[in-house]
Amino acid sequence: MVYLxxxxxxxxxxxxxxxxxxxxxxxxxxxxxxxxxxxTAKRWLIRRHYFQLAxxxxxxxxxxxxxxxxxxxxxxxxxxxxxxxxxx
Numbered sequence: 351m352v353y354l355x356x357x358x359x360x361x362x363x364x365x366x367x368x369x370x371x372x373x374x375x376x377x378x379x380x381x382x383x384x385x386x387x388x389x390t391a392k393r394w395l396i397r398r399h400y401f402q403l404a405x406x407x408x409x410x411x412x413x414x415x416x417x418x419x420x421x422x423x424x425x426x427x428x429x430x431x432x433x434x435x436x437x438x
Contacts, residue, residue, distance in 0.1 A: 363388060369395055393431050396421055400432050 370377040380386040
């Protein structure tokens with residue numbers, strides 16, 4: 351996977367679809383027709399993993415480093431996704 355602002359490749363899209371399926375969400379069709387944006391789905395996955403790991407008693411720093419490796423995004427991107435409030 352790449353930074354959230356870049357266009358994703360077919361392989362990256364497949365990884366995202368598989369990650370969503372692991373969460374019990376069948377999103378392939380919705381991603382393909384553009385009903386769900388890949389960027390939004392990826393951010394949702396990062397937030398979900400973050401809070402699941404935080405409930406397990408892990409330190410926030412460890413969680414951010416792990417998610418940075420798992421989703422191949424920078425730690426500052428992880429922090430923005432987790433700590434920024436939505437202004438919509």
